[in-house]
Amino acid sequence: MNHSLSIKHNNSAPAAQESVLEIWGRASLKGHVKISGAKNSALAIMAGSLLCPEDCRLRNVPALVDIGMMGEILSALGVKLERIGDTLEIDARHLNNSIAPYELVSKLRASFFALGPLLARMGEARIPLPGGCAIGARPVDLHVRGLQAMGAEVHIEHGMVHAYVKGTLSKRLKGAKIYLDYPSVGATETLMMAATLAEGETIIENAAQEPEVTDLAGFCRAMGAQIRGDGTNTIVINGVPSLHSVDYPIIPDRIEAGTFLVAGAITHSEIILSPVVPDHLIPVIAKLKDIGCQVIAEDAHSLRIVPGNLLATDIETLPYPGFPTDMQAPFMALLTLAQGNSAIAETVFENRLGHVPELNRMGADIRIKGNMALVRGVPILSGAPVMATDLRASAALVLAGLAADGKTTIQGLHHLDRGYENLEAKLQQLGAKLQRVPIDAESEVESTSEVTTELSEVSH
Numbered sequence: 001m002n003h004s005l006s007i008k009h010n011n012s013a014p015a016a017q018e019s020v021l022e023i024w025g026r027a028s029l030k031g032h033v034k035i036s037g038a039k040n041s042a043l044a045i046m047a048g049s050l051l052c053p054e055d056c057r058l059r060n061v062p063a064l065v066d067i068g069m070m071g072e073i074l075s076a077l078g079v080k081l082e083r084i085g086d087t088l089e090i091d092a093r094h095l096n097n098s099i100a101p102y103e104l105v106s107k108l109r110a111s112f113f114a115l116g117p118l119l120a121r122m123g124e125a126r127i128p129l130p131g132g133c134a135i136g137a138r139p140v141d142l143h144v145r146g147l148q149a150m151g152a153e154v155h156i157e158h159g160m161v162h163a164y165v166k167g168t169l170s171k172r173l174k175g176a177k178i179y180l181d182y183p184s185v186g187a188t189e190t191l192m193m194a195a196t197l198a199e200g201e202t203i204i205e206n207a208a209q210e211p212e213v214t215d216l217a218g219f220c221r222a223m224g225a226q227i228r229g230d231g232t233n234t235i236v237i238n239g240v241p242s243l244h245s246v247d248y249p250i251i252p253d254r255i256e257a258g259t260f261l262v263a264g265a266i267t268h269s270e271i272i273l274s275p276v277v278p279d280h281l282i283p284v285i286a287k288l289k290d291i292g293c294q295v296i297a298e299d300a301h302s303l304r305i306v307p308g309n310l311l312a313t314d315i316e317t318l319p320y321p322g323f324p325t326d327m328q329a330p331f332m333a334l335l336t337l338a339q340g341n342s343a344i345a346e347t348v349f350e351n352r353l354g355h356v357p358e359l360n361r362m363g364a365d366i367r368i369k370g371n372m373a374l375v376r377g378v379p380i381l382s383g384a385p386v387m388a389t390d391l392r393a394s395a396a397l398v399l400a401g402l403a404a405d406g407k408t409t410i411q412g413l414h415h416l417d418r419g420y421e422n423l424e425a426k427l428q429q430l431g432a433k434l435q436r437v438p439i440d441a442e443s444e445v446e447s448t449s450e451v452t453t454e455l456s457e458v459s460h
Protein backbone atom coordinates (compact mmCIF):
# COMPACT_ATOMS: atom_id res chain seq x y z
CA MET A 1 0.00 0.00 0.00
CA ASN A 2 2.51 2.58 1.15
CA HIS A 3 4.53 3.60 -1.96
CA SER A 4 7.82 4.99 -0.56
CA LEU A 5 7.80 8.77 -0.70
CA SER A 6 11.53 9.35 -0.99
CA ILE A 7 11.82 11.25 -4.22
CA LYS A 8 14.28 9.77 -6.67
CA HIS A 9 15.53 12.12 -9.38
CA ASN A 10 14.71 10.70 -12.87
CA ASN A 11 16.18 7.26 -12.40
CA SER A 12 18.73 7.53 -15.20
CA ALA A 13 20.44 10.64 -13.77
CA PRO A 14 23.16 10.08 -11.09
CA ALA A 15 22.13 11.21 -7.56
CA ALA A 16 22.75 14.88 -6.70
CA GLN A 17 25.56 14.27 -4.24
CA GLU A 18 27.86 12.77 -6.84
CA SER A 19 26.88 14.62 -9.94
CA VAL A 20 27.38 18.00 -11.55
CA LEU A 21 25.40 19.90 -14.15
CA GLU A 22 27.23 20.80 -17.35
CA ILE A 23 25.72 23.64 -19.40
CA TRP A 24 26.80 24.79 -22.84
CA GLY A 25 25.56 28.34 -23.02
CA ARG A 26 24.13 30.68 -25.64
CA ALA A 27 21.52 28.25 -26.95
CA SER A 28 18.20 29.99 -27.59
CA LEU A 29 15.12 28.47 -26.04
CA LYS A 30 11.63 28.10 -27.46
CA GLY A 31 8.34 26.41 -26.80
CA HIS A 32 6.17 25.74 -23.76
CA VAL A 33 7.17 24.63 -20.27
CA LYS A 34 4.83 23.12 -17.65
CA ILE A 35 5.05 24.71 -14.22
CA SER A 36 4.84 22.35 -11.23
CA GLY A 37 2.92 22.70 -7.97
CA ALA A 38 4.30 25.17 -5.40
CA LYS A 39 6.95 23.71 -3.06
CA ASN A 40 6.33 26.25 -0.30
CA SER A 41 2.59 25.70 -0.44
CA ALA A 42 2.79 21.89 -0.53
CA LEU A 43 5.16 21.80 2.47
CA ALA A 44 2.86 23.93 4.66
CA ILE A 45 -0.25 22.06 3.52
CA MET A 46 1.36 18.67 4.24
CA ALA A 47 2.02 19.95 7.79
CA GLY A 48 -1.60 21.19 7.86
CA SER A 49 -2.87 17.67 7.16
CA LEU A 50 -1.82 16.84 10.75
CA LEU A 51 -4.87 18.86 11.86
CA CYS A 52 -7.25 16.40 10.18
CA PRO A 53 -8.52 13.15 11.79
CA GLU A 54 -9.61 11.93 8.34
CA ASP A 55 -7.81 11.44 5.05
CA CYS A 56 -6.62 14.27 2.78
CA ARG A 57 -5.92 14.08 -0.94
CA LEU A 58 -3.48 16.66 -2.28
CA ARG A 59 -3.14 17.16 -6.04
CA ASN A 60 -0.41 18.84 -8.12
CA VAL A 61 2.26 17.99 -5.49
CA PRO A 62 5.77 18.56 -6.95
CA ALA A 63 8.27 15.67 -6.88
CA LEU A 64 11.01 17.33 -4.85
CA VAL A 65 13.52 16.16 -2.24
CA ASP A 66 11.95 18.51 0.35
CA ILE A 67 8.50 17.00 -0.22
CA GLY A 68 9.98 13.53 0.24
CA MET A 69 11.56 14.63 3.51
CA MET A 70 8.33 16.19 4.82
CA GLY A 71 6.62 12.89 3.99
CA GLU A 72 9.18 10.97 6.05
CA ILE A 73 8.62 13.31 8.99
CA LEU A 74 4.85 12.81 8.81
CA SER A 75 5.34 9.02 8.60
CA ALA A 76 7.49 9.18 11.74
CA LEU A 77 4.52 10.81 13.50
CA GLY A 78 2.26 7.90 12.52
CA VAL A 79 0.75 9.37 9.35
CA LYS A 80 0.08 7.09 6.37
CA LEU A 81 1.09 8.52 2.98
CA GLU A 82 0.74 7.23 -0.57
CA ARG A 83 1.95 9.00 -3.69
CA ILE A 84 0.39 8.26 -7.08
CA GLY A 85 1.81 10.51 -9.78
CA ASP A 86 1.43 14.08 -8.50
CA THR A 87 -1.32 13.12 -6.05
CA LEU A 88 -0.59 12.53 -2.37
CA GLU A 89 -3.02 10.59 -0.18
CA ILE A 90 -2.43 11.52 3.46
CA ASP A 91 -4.14 9.75 6.37
CA ALA A 92 -3.38 11.35 9.74
CA ARG A 93 -6.19 9.71 11.68
CA HIS A 94 -3.72 7.43 13.51
CA LEU A 95 -1.39 10.22 14.59
CA ASN A 96 0.32 8.54 17.52
CA ASN A 97 3.43 10.55 18.16
CA SER A 98 3.96 14.24 18.88
CA ILE A 99 7.75 14.09 18.74
CA ALA A 100 9.41 14.80 15.38
CA PRO A 101 12.78 13.02 14.90
CA TYR A 102 15.86 15.29 14.95
CA GLU A 103 17.69 13.48 12.15
CA LEU A 104 14.82 14.33 9.78
CA VAL A 105 13.85 17.78 11.05
CA SER A 106 17.47 18.93 11.04
CA LYS A 107 17.50 18.43 7.28
CA LEU A 108 14.29 20.34 6.53
CA ARG A 109 13.46 23.69 8.17
CA ALA A 110 9.88 23.59 6.91
CA SER A 111 9.24 20.61 9.18
CA PHE A 112 8.96 23.18 11.98
CA PHE A 113 5.56 24.00 10.45
CA ALA A 114 4.36 20.77 12.14
CA LEU A 115 4.57 22.42 15.59
CA GLY A 116 1.29 24.40 15.33
CA PRO A 117 -0.91 21.58 13.92
CA LEU A 118 0.53 18.94 16.29
CA LEU A 119 -0.03 21.20 19.32
CA ALA A 120 -3.56 22.07 18.17
CA ARG A 121 -4.49 18.43 17.49
CA MET A 122 -2.64 16.60 20.29
CA GLY A 123 -2.31 19.35 22.95
CA GLU A 124 1.45 18.73 22.93
CA ALA A 125 4.36 18.73 20.48
CA ARG A 126 8.12 18.25 20.58
CA ILE A 127 10.00 19.52 17.54
CA PRO A 128 13.75 20.00 17.25
CA LEU A 129 14.69 23.68 16.93
CA PRO A 130 15.59 24.21 13.29
CA GLY A 131 19.10 25.64 13.16
CA GLY A 132 20.18 28.44 10.89
CA CYS A 133 20.95 27.84 7.20
CA ALA A 134 23.07 29.30 4.42
CA ILE A 135 20.77 32.31 4.00
CA GLY A 136 20.33 33.37 7.61
CA ALA A 137 19.89 32.64 11.32
CA ARG A 138 16.18 31.88 10.77
CA PRO A 139 14.92 32.30 14.37
CA VAL A 140 11.41 31.01 15.30
CA ASP A 141 10.66 33.48 18.11
CA LEU A 142 7.51 34.78 16.36
CA HIS A 143 6.08 31.25 16.08
CA VAL A 144 6.77 30.59 19.78
CA ARG A 145 5.47 33.93 21.06
CA GLY A 146 2.23 33.51 19.09
CA LEU A 147 1.62 30.02 20.49
CA GLN A 148 2.31 31.29 24.02
CA ALA A 149 -0.31 34.02 23.44
CA MET A 150 -2.75 31.19 22.62
CA GLY A 151 -2.09 29.63 26.03
CA ALA A 152 0.70 27.20 25.22
CA GLU A 153 3.60 26.56 27.54
CA VAL A 154 6.75 26.49 25.39
CA HIS A 155 10.14 25.30 26.63
CA ILE A 156 13.27 25.25 24.49
CA GLU A 157 15.84 22.89 25.98
CA HIS A 158 18.62 20.79 24.50
CA GLY A 159 17.73 22.04 21.02
CA MET A 160 14.15 20.82 21.37
CA VAL A 161 11.00 22.94 21.36
CA HIS A 162 8.51 21.36 23.79
CA ALA A 163 5.07 22.96 23.61
CA TYR A 164 1.97 21.88 25.48
CA VAL A 165 -1.38 23.28 26.51
CA LYS A 166 -1.33 24.10 30.21
CA GLY A 167 -3.77 22.53 32.70
CA THR A 168 -7.42 22.78 31.58
CA LEU A 169 -9.60 19.81 30.93
CA SER A 170 -9.71 20.46 27.20
CA LYS A 171 -6.27 20.34 25.69
CA ARG A 172 -7.34 23.09 23.28
CA LEU A 173 -5.46 26.32 22.61
CA LYS A 174 -7.31 29.57 23.25
CA GLY A 175 -8.03 32.21 20.63
CA ALA A 176 -5.86 35.35 20.97
CA LYS A 177 -4.98 38.66 19.28
CA ILE A 178 -1.41 38.39 17.96
CA TYR A 179 0.65 41.17 16.34
CA LEU A 180 3.64 39.87 14.38
CA ASP A 181 6.74 42.10 14.61
CA TYR A 182 7.58 40.95 11.08
CA PRO A 183 5.12 39.50 8.50
CA SER A 184 6.83 36.10 8.70
CA VAL A 185 5.41 33.49 6.29
CA GLY A 186 6.22 30.59 8.59
CA ALA A 187 4.92 32.22 11.77
CA THR A 188 1.66 33.24 10.04
CA GLU A 189 1.19 29.67 8.77
CA THR A 190 2.01 28.07 12.15
CA LEU A 191 -0.40 30.33 14.08
CA MET A 192 -3.17 30.17 11.48
CA MET A 193 -3.06 26.35 11.57
CA ALA A 194 -2.94 26.26 15.38
CA ALA A 195 -5.92 28.62 15.60
CA THR A 196 -8.17 26.45 13.40
CA LEU A 197 -8.81 24.05 16.35
CA ALA A 198 -8.49 26.60 19.19
CA GLU A 199 -11.35 27.75 21.40
CA GLY A 200 -12.61 31.12 20.24
CA GLU A 201 -11.30 33.74 17.83
CA THR A 202 -7.71 34.45 16.86
CA ILE A 203 -6.64 37.60 15.03
CA ILE A 204 -3.19 37.68 13.42
CA GLU A 205 -2.13 41.25 12.68
CA ASN A 206 0.77 42.22 10.38
CA ALA A 207 0.33 38.76 8.91
CA ALA A 208 2.22 37.52 5.83
CA GLN A 209 0.19 37.89 2.60
CA GLU A 210 2.08 35.44 0.39
CA PRO A 211 -0.01 33.30 -2.04
CA GLU A 212 1.23 30.21 -0.20
CA VAL A 213 -0.42 31.51 3.00
CA THR A 214 -3.67 31.97 1.08
CA ASP A 215 -3.38 28.49 -0.39
CA LEU A 216 -2.91 27.01 3.10
CA ALA A 217 -5.97 28.95 4.31
CA GLY A 218 -7.92 27.57 1.33
CA PHE A 219 -6.87 24.03 2.29
CA CYS A 220 -7.93 24.54 5.93
CA ARG A 221 -11.27 26.07 4.87
CA ALA A 222 -11.87 23.08 2.60
CA MET A 223 -11.46 20.89 5.73
CA GLY A 224 -14.08 23.01 7.54
CA ALA A 225 -11.94 25.69 9.19
CA GLN A 226 -13.30 29.23 9.62
CA ILE A 227 -10.65 31.60 8.27
CA ARG A 228 -10.99 34.99 6.61
CA GLY A 229 -8.63 37.81 5.67
CA ASP A 230 -5.82 35.59 4.31
CA GLY A 231 -4.02 37.51 1.60
CA THR A 232 -4.37 40.70 3.68
CA ASN A 233 -2.29 41.75 6.72
CA THR A 234 -5.07 40.75 9.16
CA ILE A 235 -6.25 37.14 9.35
CA VAL A 236 -9.21 36.14 11.56
CA ILE A 237 -9.71 32.49 12.56
CA ASN A 238 -12.64 31.13 14.53
CA GLY A 239 -11.66 27.77 16.00
CA VAL A 240 -13.78 24.66 15.35
CA PRO A 241 -13.83 21.38 17.34
CA SER A 242 -12.55 19.27 14.39
CA LEU A 243 -11.94 19.15 10.64
CA HIS A 244 -12.91 16.71 7.91
CA SER A 245 -11.40 15.04 4.85
CA VAL A 246 -10.55 17.07 1.75
CA ASP A 247 -9.42 16.83 -1.87
CA TYR A 248 -7.25 19.87 -2.62
CA PRO A 249 -5.13 21.10 -5.59
CA ILE A 250 -1.87 22.94 -4.80
CA ILE A 251 -1.29 26.28 -6.61
CA PRO A 252 1.39 26.54 -9.35
CA ASP A 253 4.88 27.50 -8.15
CA ARG A 254 5.33 31.26 -8.74
CA ILE A 255 9.08 31.05 -8.04
CA GLU A 256 9.63 28.25 -10.58
CA ALA A 257 7.52 30.28 -13.04
CA GLY A 258 9.61 33.40 -12.30
CA THR A 259 12.79 31.39 -12.86
CA PHE A 260 11.61 30.32 -16.34
CA LEU A 261 10.60 33.89 -17.20
CA VAL A 262 14.19 34.90 -16.41
CA ALA A 263 15.46 31.94 -18.49
CA GLY A 264 13.63 33.45 -21.46
CA ALA A 265 14.94 36.96 -20.77
CA ILE A 266 18.60 35.96 -20.20
CA THR A 267 18.74 33.79 -23.38
CA HIS A 268 16.79 36.34 -25.42
CA SER A 269 14.19 33.65 -26.07
CA GLU A 270 10.40 33.69 -26.34
CA ILE A 271 8.86 30.93 -24.21
CA ILE A 272 5.39 30.19 -22.84
CA LEU A 273 4.78 28.84 -19.37
CA SER A 274 1.67 27.39 -17.74
CA PRO A 275 -0.13 26.79 -15.47
CA VAL A 276 0.59 30.01 -13.60
CA VAL A 277 -1.44 32.54 -11.61
CA PRO A 278 -0.31 35.83 -13.24
CA ASP A 279 -1.41 37.87 -10.19
CA HIS A 280 1.11 35.98 -8.05
CA LEU A 281 3.89 37.29 -10.29
CA ILE A 282 3.02 41.02 -10.42
CA PRO A 283 6.27 42.28 -8.82
CA VAL A 284 8.35 39.90 -10.98
CA ILE A 285 6.58 40.90 -14.22
CA ALA A 286 6.90 44.58 -13.33
CA LYS A 287 10.69 44.25 -12.94
CA LEU A 288 11.00 42.29 -16.21
CA LYS A 289 9.20 45.14 -17.96
CA ASP A 290 11.59 47.65 -16.35
CA ILE A 291 14.44 45.55 -17.72
CA GLY A 292 12.98 45.81 -21.23
CA CYS A 293 11.10 42.54 -21.69
CA GLN A 294 7.44 42.05 -22.39
CA VAL A 295 5.40 39.54 -20.40
CA ILE A 296 2.07 38.74 -22.01
CA ALA A 297 -0.80 36.91 -20.33
CA GLU A 298 -1.74 34.48 -23.12
CA ASP A 299 -4.81 33.52 -21.08
CA ALA A 300 -5.81 33.31 -17.39
CA HIS A 301 -3.29 30.52 -16.76
CA SER A 302 -0.32 31.14 -19.05
CA LEU A 303 2.38 33.75 -19.67
CA ARG A 304 4.64 34.45 -22.65
CA ILE A 305 7.97 36.19 -22.16
CA VAL A 306 9.15 38.29 -25.14
CA PRO A 307 12.82 39.23 -24.64
CA GLY A 308 14.24 42.75 -25.04
CA ASN A 309 17.52 44.60 -24.60
CA LEU A 310 18.46 44.10 -20.98
CA LEU A 311 18.41 47.43 -19.12
CA ALA A 312 19.72 47.89 -15.56
CA THR A 313 17.22 48.40 -12.73
CA ASP A 314 17.24 48.47 -8.93
CA ILE A 315 15.59 45.79 -6.81
CA GLU A 316 14.69 45.62 -3.10
CA THR A 317 13.37 42.34 -1.74
CA LEU A 318 10.32 42.69 0.53
CA PRO A 319 7.49 40.61 1.95
CA TYR A 320 4.65 39.96 -0.54
CA PRO A 321 3.31 41.81 -2.49
CA GLY A 322 6.83 43.28 -2.62
CA PHE A 323 9.59 41.74 -4.78
CA PRO A 324 10.16 38.13 -3.59
CA THR A 325 13.50 37.34 -1.97
CA ASP A 326 13.36 33.90 -3.69
CA MET A 327 13.69 35.68 -7.07
CA GLN A 328 16.60 37.89 -5.98
CA ALA A 329 19.38 35.51 -7.11
CA PRO A 330 17.82 34.68 -10.52
CA PHE A 331 17.34 38.40 -11.24
CA MET A 332 20.93 39.13 -10.18
CA ALA A 333 22.11 36.63 -12.80
CA LEU A 334 19.99 38.48 -15.39
CA LEU A 335 21.22 41.95 -14.37
CA THR A 336 24.87 40.91 -14.72
CA LEU A 337 24.23 41.22 -18.49
CA ALA A 338 22.17 44.43 -18.40
CA GLN A 339 23.29 47.75 -19.81
CA GLY A 340 24.24 49.92 -16.82
CA ASN A 341 24.48 49.49 -13.05
CA SER A 342 21.85 47.87 -10.84
CA ALA A 343 21.57 47.97 -7.04
CA ILE A 344 20.01 44.90 -5.41
CA ALA A 345 19.08 45.14 -1.71
CA GLU A 346 18.28 41.89 0.11
CA THR A 347 16.17 42.97 3.12
CA VAL A 348 14.42 39.69 4.07
CA PHE A 349 17.39 37.41 4.82
CA GLU A 350 20.67 38.62 6.25
CA ASN A 351 22.97 36.26 4.33
CA ARG A 352 21.48 35.64 0.89
CA LEU A 353 24.22 36.85 -1.44
CA GLY A 354 26.19 33.56 -1.52
CA HIS A 355 25.84 33.43 -5.32
CA VAL A 356 27.82 36.66 -5.86
CA PRO A 357 31.36 35.21 -5.80
CA GLU A 358 30.24 32.37 -8.07
CA LEU A 359 28.70 34.77 -10.63
CA ASN A 360 31.91 36.81 -10.47
CA ARG A 361 33.81 33.62 -11.32
CA MET A 362 31.79 33.66 -14.56
CA GLY A 363 32.97 37.17 -15.38
CA ALA A 364 30.20 39.18 -13.71
CA ASP A 365 31.13 42.46 -11.97
CA ILE A 366 29.30 42.50 -8.63
CA ARG A 367 30.40 44.19 -5.39
CA ILE A 368 28.76 43.64 -2.04
CA LYS A 369 28.14 46.46 0.44
CA GLY A 370 26.30 45.20 3.51
CA ASN A 371 23.02 43.68 2.29
CA MET A 372 23.37 45.44 -1.08
CA ALA A 373 24.89 44.06 -4.27
CA LEU A 374 26.08 46.62 -6.85
CA VAL A 375 25.92 44.95 -10.27
CA ARG A 376 27.80 46.54 -13.17
CA GLY A 377 26.48 45.05 -16.40
CA VAL A 378 29.02 43.22 -18.59
CA PRO A 379 28.64 42.33 -22.29
CA ILE A 380 29.09 38.57 -21.74
CA LEU A 381 29.60 35.88 -19.11
CA SER A 382 32.04 33.02 -19.59
CA GLY A 383 31.39 29.43 -18.56
CA ALA A 384 33.30 28.22 -15.43
CA PRO A 385 33.14 25.59 -12.67
CA VAL A 386 30.95 27.01 -9.89
CA MET A 387 29.41 25.89 -6.60
CA ALA A 388 25.76 26.30 -5.58
CA THR A 389 25.38 27.53 -2.00
CA ASP A 390 21.60 27.39 -1.60
CA LEU A 391 18.43 26.61 -3.53
CA ARG A 392 17.85 29.92 -5.37
CA ALA A 393 21.59 30.52 -5.79
CA SER A 394 21.71 27.23 -7.71
CA ALA A 395 18.96 28.48 -10.04
CA ALA A 396 20.91 31.71 -10.64
CA LEU A 397 23.99 29.72 -11.68
CA VAL A 398 21.92 27.61 -14.09
CA LEU A 399 20.50 30.80 -15.65
CA ALA A 400 23.96 32.37 -15.92
CA GLY A 401 25.25 29.15 -17.48
CA LEU A 402 22.48 29.25 -20.12
CA ALA A 403 23.68 32.71 -21.20
CA ALA A 404 27.43 32.22 -20.79
CA ASP A 405 29.97 31.59 -23.50
CA GLY A 406 31.32 28.02 -23.27
CA LYS A 407 30.75 25.38 -20.61
CA THR A 408 29.61 25.97 -17.02
CA THR A 409 29.87 23.13 -14.50
CA ILE A 410 27.70 23.43 -11.38
CA GLN A 411 28.36 21.50 -8.17
CA GLY A 412 26.02 21.35 -5.17
CA LEU A 413 23.00 20.08 -7.11
CA HIS A 414 21.33 18.78 -3.94
CA HIS A 415 20.20 22.38 -3.47
CA LEU A 416 18.57 22.48 -6.90
CA ASP A 417 16.70 19.19 -6.39
CA ARG A 418 15.14 20.51 -3.24
CA GLY A 419 13.10 23.11 -5.08
CA TYR A 420 13.01 22.51 -8.84
CA GLU A 421 11.20 19.49 -10.33
CA ASN A 422 13.13 18.05 -13.33
CA LEU A 423 14.67 21.43 -14.14
CA GLU A 424 17.20 20.14 -16.65
CA ALA A 425 14.62 17.95 -18.46
CA LYS A 426 12.32 20.96 -18.79
CA LEU A 427 15.20 23.14 -20.07
CA GLN A 428 16.37 20.44 -22.50
CA GLN A 429 12.84 20.28 -23.88
CA LEU A 430 13.05 24.04 -24.53
CA GLY A 431 16.30 23.51 -26.42
CA ALA A 432 18.94 24.14 -23.75
CA LYS A 433 22.23 22.24 -24.01
CA LEU A 434 22.87 20.77 -20.58
CA GLN A 435 23.34 17.43 -18.87
CA ARG A 436 23.83 15.99 -15.43
CA VAL A 437 26.96 13.86 -15.18
CA PRO A 438 28.47 11.83 -12.36
CA ILE A 439 31.40 13.63 -10.70
CA ASP A 440 33.91 10.88 -11.44
CA ALA A 441 33.23 11.54 -15.14
CA GLU A 442 34.03 15.12 -14.34
CA SER A 443 36.89 14.50 -11.84
CA GLU A 444 39.02 17.21 -13.33
CA VAL A 445 36.33 19.60 -12.08
CA GLU A 446 38.31 22.28 -10.32
CA SER A 447 36.84 22.35 -6.85
CA THR A 448 35.67 25.80 -6.02
CA SER A 449 35.90 27.45 -2.61
CA GLU A 450 35.31 24.57 -0.15
CA VAL A 451 34.21 26.92 2.61
CA THR A 452 30.88 27.49 0.95
CA THR A 453 29.89 23.85 1.42
CA GLU A 454 29.69 23.61 5.24
CA LEU A 455 27.16 26.39 5.67
CA SER A 456 24.88 25.31 2.89
CA GLU A 457 23.83 21.81 3.94
CA VAL A 458 20.49 22.68 5.74
CA SER A 459 17.45 22.99 3.39
CA HIS A 460 15.22 26.06 3.73
Ligand code: EPZ
Binds near residue numbers: 184187212325348391
Ligand atom coordinates in the same frame (compact mmCIF):
# COMPACT_ATOMS: atom_id res chain seq x y z
C1 EPZ B 1 9.36 31.02 3.72
O1 EPZ B 1 10.39 30.84 4.69
C2 EPZ B 1 9.83 30.23 2.48
N1 EPZ B 1 10.04 28.84 2.85
C3 EPZ B 1 11.15 30.81 1.97
O2 EPZ B 1 11.47 30.13 0.75
C4 EPZ B 1 10.95 32.27 1.63
O3 EPZ B 1 12.18 32.83 1.27
C5 EPZ B 1 10.42 33.02 2.88
O4 EPZ B 1 9.21 32.41 3.35
C6 EPZ B 1 10.13 34.48 2.59
O5 EPZ B 1 9.25 34.60 1.53
C7 EPZ B 1 8.95 28.02 2.95
O6 EPZ B 1 7.80 28.41 2.80
C8 EPZ B 1 9.22 26.60 3.26
P1 EPZ B 1 9.89 34.00 7.07
P2 EPZ B 1 10.12 31.27 6.22
O7 EPZ B 1 9.46 33.42 8.36
O8 EPZ B 1 8.71 31.03 6.58
C9 EPZ B 1 12.64 36.35 10.17
C10 EPZ B 1 12.86 29.04 -0.81
O9 EPZ B 1 13.85 29.45 -1.44
N2 EPZ B 1 11.91 35.62 11.23
O10 EPZ B 1 8.93 34.85 6.33
O11 EPZ B 1 11.16 30.65 7.05
C11 EPZ B 1 13.55 35.41 9.36
O12 EPZ B 1 14.76 35.18 10.00
C12 EPZ B 1 12.71 29.40 0.68
O13 EPZ B 1 11.95 28.36 -1.30
C13 EPZ B 1 12.14 35.95 12.57
O14 EPZ B 1 12.95 36.83 12.87
O15 EPZ B 1 10.40 32.85 6.09
C14 EPZ B 1 13.70 36.15 8.06
O16 EPZ B 1 14.73 37.07 8.15
C15 EPZ B 1 13.89 30.12 1.24
N3 EPZ B 1 11.48 35.26 13.54
C16 EPZ B 1 12.35 36.83 7.90
O17 EPZ B 1 11.72 36.83 9.20
C17 EPZ B 1 10.58 34.26 13.24
O18 EPZ B 1 10.01 33.65 14.16
C18 EPZ B 1 11.42 36.12 6.91
O19 EPZ B 1 11.26 34.79 7.32
C19 EPZ B 1 10.35 33.94 11.88
C20 EPZ B 1 11.03 34.63 10.90
